[in-house]
Amino acid sequence: MDLKINGKVAIVTGASAGVGEAIAREFAAAGVKLVLTARGADRLSATSQKLRNETGAEVVAVPIDVTEAEAGEQLVEAASKRFGGVDIVVNNAGRAHPGGLMENDDAAWKEMEDIKLHAMIRLNRAAIPVMRERGWGRIVNMSSVGGIYPNPKLLISHVLSAAINNLTRGLALEVAPQGILVNAVALGAIRTENWEENMLPKVRQTRPDLADLGDEELIARVGAEYTPVGRFGTSEEIADITAFLASNRNGFVTGCTIEASGGAERFF
Ligand SMILES: NC(=O)c1ccc[n+]([C@@H]2O[C@H](COP(=O)([O-])OP(=O)(O)OC[C@H]3O[C@@H](n4cnc5c(N)ncnc54)[C@H](OP(=O)(O)O)[C@@H]3O)[C@@H](O)[C@H]2O)c1
Known part of the structure; x- marks a missing residue:
């Protein structure tokens, strides 16, 4: 699908690995100019x-x-x-934080x-004036299905994901008249380094069986148990959805939190 964003400028946070890297790759292939960020300068x-x-994309790395x-x-x-401004922002940097209250x-x-x-609030606030001047903008905020179906094993992440979903909806209404569309993607279990580092040890603790x-084998088993489609999702699957939401093919979806979880309401 031609996303019709050739020549647009995107900022992607958390772009050195996992979901963020896959999103950046999708944009790069669509001819988008990129400002990528993460903390670790070498990997970025x-x-x-x-x-x-x-x-062949134009890519600027800003370690921050x-x-x-x-x-x-x-x-x-x-x-x-x-690049003279910004058209697209993807707020993806982050990680899960295990544990309850x-x-x-x-x-x-x-x-x-x-x-x-x-x-997320600060980057959106900085980018919106530039998007307003252009009369066009797309913002995609990464969230979690836990923001809709909270799980006490990941309480902080899920409370904050609910806040992200509300931020997304409220901000979408605020900026819709200026041609700026704002959506969130609520991730289920996506197999990335983040998941393996943060979640796998927790699964081992809570599933002595x-x-x-x-x-x-453990990942295959947990994916099959908790996800109706029977497996973990991939970063590329999240990148496909994000690229559509951030593109010129999307003109009428705003304020939505898209559940990308293979039908799952929890990860483990
Ligand atoms: N994977 C899942 O199952 C899942 C589920 C629900 C939600 N999510 C959310 O989806 C997003 C992407 O997850 P992922 O699994 O792709 O993570 P990942 O593989 O760990 O990648 C995270 C990226 O964010 C960067 N980052 C982390 N903290 C940062 C900071 N303070 N400032 C700038 N960059 C930072 C990391 O690079 P540096 O470490 O070098 O900074 C890396 O590039 C995260 O917000 C995560 O919470 C993921």
Whole structure:
């Protein structure tokens, strides 16, 4: 499908790995100019070079921690300096945080609020004036199905995902008259480094009945048990949805949280 975004400029956060990298690849293949960010400069630089080699896309790597107060402004400034502005923002940086209310202190809540919510608010606030001037913009916020169906094993992530879904809906109504569409993608279990690092150890803890299984077998088993389609999702599947929402083929979907979870309401 021609996404009709050739020549547009996108900022993708958390773009050095997993879902963010797959989204950046989809945009690069559609002729979008990219500002990519993550904290780890080496991996971000390697991913950016890989995308240039694969697609010939123009890619600027801006290593930044999105929780820094000025990060949103700095990313929009980088896009404006190199490409003259920004048309598309994908707020994807983040990770899961295991545990329920009694397992997490204020510091854990504060850290996750900064990563998940405040970084998103700041980048959107910095990009919208530029999109308004252009009369066109697309914002996609990464969320979780836990924002709709909370699971106490991941309480902080899921409370914040609900906030992201509400932010998405409210902001969509605020900026729709200016040609800016805002949507969220609520991820189910997507097999990435994040999942393997954060979730797999937790699954092992909570499922002693599966202790004998190796990682691959365990992932296959958990995917089959919890996901109606019978498996984990892939980063590429999330990139396909995101690219459509962020494209010029989407003109009438805004304020929605799209569940991309293979029908699942929980991961484990
Ligand atoms: N995978 C799933 O099953 C799943 C389910 C629900 C929701 N999600 C959400 O979907 C998004 C992508 O997940 P993923 O599985 O693709 O994660 P991933 O494989 O761990 O990749 C995360 C990316 O974000 C970057 N990042 C993390 N913290 C950052 C920060 N403070 N500032 C800037 N960049 C940062 C990482 O690079 P650096 O570490 O170098 O910064 C990396 O590029 C996340 O927001 C995650 O919470 C994922």
